[in-house]
Amino acid sequence: MDILFYLCLLIQPVTTMGIEENYRHIRNILPVSVHLVSVSKNRDVNDIMTLYRNGQRIFGENKAQELITKQPLLPSDIQWHFIGHLQTNKVKYIAPFIHLIESADSIHLLSEINRQALKNQRIIDCLLQMYIASEETKFGLTPEEAAVILSSPEYKSMTNIRIRGVMGMASLTEDHDRIRKEFRMLKDTFTHLHSTFFAGIESFSDISMGMSGDWTIAVEEGATMVRIGSAIFGERT
Numbered sequence: 001m002d003i004l005f006y007l008c009l010l011i012q013p014v015t016t017m018g019i020e021e022n023y024r025h026i027r028n029i030l031p032v033s034v035h036l037v038s039v040s041k042n043r044d045v046n047d048i049m050t051l052y053r054n055g056q057r058i059f060g061e062n063k064a065q066e067l068i069t070k071q072p073l074l075p076s077d078i079q080w081h082f083i084g085h086l087q088t089n090k091v092k093y094i095a096p097f098i099h100l101i102e103s104a105d106s107i108h109l110l111s112e113i114n115r116q117a118l119k120n121q122r123i124i125d126c127l128l129q130m131y132i133a134s135e136e137t138k139f140g141l142t143p144e145e146a147a148v149i150l151s152s153p154e155y156k157s158m159t160n161i162r163i164r165g166v167m168g169m170a171s172l173t174e175d176h177d178r179i180r181k182e183f184r185m186l187k188d189t190f191t192h193l194h195s196t197f198f199a200g201i202e203s204f205s206d207i208s209m210g211m212s213g214d215w216t217i218a219v220e221e222g223a224t225m226v227r228i229g230s231a232i233f234g235e236r237t
């Protein structure tokens, strides 16, 4: 074999490492109690199957159209999480199979999820997406808005959704202290909502926070679920 070939292997940067190696590396350092959502947006079914064969079952998508295109092509025991901004007119397409909607951010959306869940004779699990970043472009509720929703008669009458916790995205920054503060804020909100609206309810238990660049901080701050895309699949093109 060509000596140059081996030299190239040795100096290969981390980003071109295989999907399997990236995945196993993260699995090895992620505490077993933390759920790993592998974010497969913009990835093809072959890449998803590579992870599936390695035992991964939870995948996250942020566009309804992309999700409903891929879902029928992939094994039915995959647990699909919806992690992007969800328009109410798209809920009906994902309602038959979605495992968790992580991005519920209005009473209007929750009401439509409840309606479609009822039609499909199922309960749909949701997380409340909270606004924790200091970036105007991000979606999410303030703690006050979440409290208004959870106190409303409309929410209380919804029989077919189950709110399992909160989700948030930290600011896109290199400032780790700021990211840590934002995650801590989300954990505090979770704790407050738990004691105020979900006391004694075991299913309210999830804090989804942390992505490729900040998931280790999120785990330190109490994440029960991390959403990782590019650190597994490589940079998105």
Ligand SMILES: *Cc1c(COP(=O)(O)O)cnc(C)c1O
Residues within 6 Å of the ligand: 039, 041, 062, 083, 084, 169, 210, 211, 212, 213, 227, 228, 229, 230, 231
């Ligand atoms: C894309 C995305 C992720 C994953 O981002 P990476 O940086 O690729 O890990 C996580 N959460 C949400 C809501 C996303 O849209």
